[in-house]
Amino acid sequence: MIKKANDLFGKINVYHVEQGKKRVEIYIRLDQRVENMRVGIAIDGSASMMSLFAANIPKLFRQPGANVMEPVVRHLSRYICDYSGDGxxxxxxxxxxxxxxxxxxxxxxxxxxxxxxxxxxxxxQVWGTGTKLLPALNHFLSQFKDADWTILLFISDGVLEDFEEIKKRAMEVGNEIVAGTRKHCKFIMIGIGEADEKQLQELDDMFDGTQLGTNHGIDLWDCKLASNMDQLSDIWNEVDFGITLPGTARILDSKHQLLQNYVDGIPQRMEFYVNEHESAVTIEIAGQVIVQSLAGEYDDK
Structure with missing residues (x-):
């Protein structure tokens, strides 16, 4: 984990060296409500999730803290309410x-x-004997059809059995956004436990190289693996909402060589490459000069 040099930042990711370079992502933390943003959280209710709710233990015999999902969902919900348009x-x-x-x-x-x-x-309902995500996706898309921003978080511990239908529906949503019949959307899939990492990666990348992605910047899915419940509650800090913030920003290496220059607004997710030996960068943003260390545990992506 990379220690943040400033509260302006959410999550900071430094990825493994490739061809003498490191790829860096710095997420800017949203600190205010987003007008007319609606947020939904869909929690996996399939039978494989029962142990996380301690639902396989009679309530009379449950130890405090046995239901690990409850505090995480409450914390995540409380945090999100500070940003959703209607709170x-x-x-x-x-x-x-x-x-x-x-x-x-x-x-x-x-x-x-x-x-x-x-x-x-x-x-x-009874605990599910399968994992079909499309009904939940369609439910929220209908409920939030008039929202300027629709943010949906899906928590799952297994394989999506309607994976192809989900991709097809996401393509339809992308076309609706381009046609102007639907506003901004971001779908966040959080995999825990035995979640299918290959499926998550395919969803995350499904618009790469497509006309919607290349010509219109559509990138609906942001998929993450949470190895523990603490990571699950912190996942909001590394979501790319596709928002461009007003202002300018420059990112420089230790030799003051320009790595990235944002002159027409600052993306909420800043991305750049640095030499593999760089241990810190200087970020000029929002009237501040921030020296951000890149030392820490790297990610695999």
């Missing part, structure tokens, strides 16, 4: 019922209610 977040369980084809809406909560969100797993 709320909508939750549901997906992959419930026979074949995992159903959803079970929980409710919509504001920040003062998030500490009491019941996160015990589905109670109107």
């Amino acid at each position: 709320t977040v909508s939750l549901l369980y997906w992959a419930v019922g026979t074949g995992g084809r159903e959803i079970e809406p929980i409710s919509t909560f504001n920040s003062t209610q998030t500490s009491q969100i019941p996160v015990d797993g589905p109670n109107q």
Whole structure:
């Protein structure tokens, strides 16, 4: 993990050296509400998730903290409420019922209610016997059809059984955005436990090299693997919403060579390459000069 030199930054990723270079991503932390942004969280309610909710232990015998999902979902929901346009977040369980084809809406909560969100797993439907994501995606797309920004977080621990249908629907959404019939969208898939890393990567890259991606900048999916629950609650800090912030920024190496120059706005995710031996960069942004260390544990991507 890279230590942040300034609270302006969210997550900082430094990736393994390739051809004498390191690739660096610096996410700018959003610190205010995004107008007319609606946010939904869809929690995997399939049978394989039962142990994370401690649902396989009678409530009378559960030890405090046995339900590891509840504090994480509450924390994530509370955090998101500070950024959603109306200060709320909508939750549901997906992959419930026979074949995992159903959803079970929980409710919509504001920040003062998030500490009491019941996160015990589905109670109107049985735990799912499959993992079908499309019903949850379509539910939120319908619910938030008039939003300027639709942000959807999906939590899953398994293989998406309707993977091809999900990709097809995402392509349709991309075309809707280009046609002007739908506003901005970002879908965040967070894989935990036995989540299929190959599927996550394919979703993340599905618009690369396509007409929608190349000509229109469509990049709907941001897929992450969370190896533990702490990472799950922090995932919001490394989401690229595709937002361009006003202002200018310059990034320089230790020899004051220009690595990146943003003159017409600053992307929320800044990306640049540095020499493999560079241990820090200087970032001129928002009237500040920040020396950011690149030392720490590197990522694999």
